[in-house]
Amino acid sequence: MTKQAISLFSKNNLILLLIALLGLILFFGSPLRKKKYAQEGQFYEQVYLESLKYKLTENKKDSIREQRTYVTKSQPKNVIFMIGDGMGLTQISAAEIMAEDSMALERFRHIGLSKTKSTKLITDSAAGATAMSTGQKTHNGVIAMTKELKPLKTILEYAEEASWVTGIVTTSTVTHATPASFYGHQPTRAKVNRQLAAQFMEHDIEVLMGGGINYFNDRDDQRDLLEEARERGYFVTEDVEQIGEYVPSKLLCLISTGQPKRLDIRGNFLPLATNKAIEVLAKPKTNFFLMVEGAQIDWAGHANNSDYIIEEMFDFDKAVAHALDFAEKDGNTLVLVTADHETGGYAINGWDKEKEKLKTEFTTGYHTGTMVPVFAYGPGAESFAGIYENTEIFYKLKHLMGLGNFQ
Numbered sequence: 001m002t003k004q005a006i007s008l009f010s011k012n013n014l015i016l017l018l019i020a021l022l023g024l025i026l027f028f029g030s031p032l033r034k035k036k037y038a039q040e041g042q043f044y045e046q047v048y049l050e051s052l053k054y055k056l057t058e059n060k061k062d063s064i065r066e067q068r069t070y071v072t073k074s075q076p077k078n079v080i081f082m083i084g085d086g087m088g089l090t091q092i093s094a095a096e097i098m099a100e101d102s103m104a105l106e107r108f109r110h111i112g113l114s115k116t117k118s119t120k121l122i123t124d125s126a127a128g129a130t131a132m133s134t135g136q137k138t139h140n141g142v143i144a145m146t147k148e149l150k151p152l153k154t155i156l157e158y159a160e161e162a163s164w165v166t167g168i169v170t171t172s173t174v175t176h177a178t179p180a181s182f183y184g185h186q187p188t189r190a191k192v193n194r195q196l197a198a199q200f201m202e203h204d205i206e207v208l209m210g211g212g213i214n215y216f217n218d219r220d221d222q223r224d225l226l227e228e229a230r231e232r233g234y235f236v237t238e239d240v241e242q243i244g245e246y247v248p249s250k251l252l253c254l255i256s257t258g259q260p261k262r263l264d265i266r267g268n269f270l271p272l273a274t275n276k277a278i279e280v281l282a283k284p285k286t287n288f289f290l291m292v293e294g295a296q297i298d299w300a301g302h303a304n305n306s307d308y309i310i311e312e313m314f315d316f317d318k319a320v321a322h323a324l325d326f327a328e329k330d331g332n333t334l335v336l337v338t339a340d341h342e343t344g345g346y347a348i349n350g351w352d353k354e355k356e357k358l359k360t361e362f363t364t365g366y367h368t369g370t371m372v373p374v375f376a377y378g379p380g381a382e383s384f385a386g387i388y389e390n391t392e393i394f395y396k397l398k399h400l401m402g403l404g405n406f407q
């Protein structure tokens, strides 16, 4: 063969080989890909099992986890943990666009992303709050219990045990899924408001503010939990403004029968309550842990109501401003702001010139599976940069607060 013939032969061979390869990829590639997606659910399930196993192991393994998630030596004296229920990036973006000044959320410098799934891809608020308050993924609807329905000690309960003073503030009833997941333990969130109120009374939580007074004083067991609270030293009121300058050592402020109303009725409750809670908790000069929830961002998302979302975001952001103002002055307080999940599949599609408002759309009346932001300020804030499971928030907090086995 001549030199030319050889090179022509190998070129043809090469082309044939490439065609054959392409055929193979097209033939086998797509079923393989399909199989991979089909296994993804299984994969997630496996991750949960692994992480559950992880937590059941001895302290030695926990300390490995600790090294992985903990990047700072500074310990906060106080922690203010704020949850915008249903607050995804679009909810924040919409408020940021509509705000006249910059938002308090823009003051944070350490920001991370939290993966929100429960044992289902789409979490509910009970499993979402339980992940953050106990470090375990559980079934939707379960309040601070494992998948096997065993009670789990919450970050607030660890804090109480270590003699921190503690508090809870929310714009929902105080027995709603998110606040309840910090002090209650129930296999289902449905129809257990009165049981949860009784479980609250088993604790010594210094501040409780929100709705649902009827779950305390209108009960089948004839107990009047408001009277019991008074006897135990709580200042009990139905109006946050009525407290005025007074700083009691314990405070029970229940502003409504059932759920609190929208902003036009409930007024400045959330920012005022956040301020008052901080005053009460900071008074004894010991460590404090406060959980604050902007609950109705979620309800606005369920209602697919963009105006309602923005209104609630502004209200929540005012509470965040108060927390940050205190933390800046105090110098020893960690402020953490995050969400349990996004609600509504909310999107901003442009600007409506006629209505002078955002053009928005929703993909669902329920929650979505998107990651949510985590904003951190203060000692230990660096630990919250990065992308991680929502359960990690518990471990990071527990470590930073020097609680439990990590001491």
Ligand SMILES: [Zn+2]
Pocket (backbone or CB within 6 Å): 085, 086, 124, 125, 126, 128, 298, 340, 341
């Ligand atoms: Zn929620």
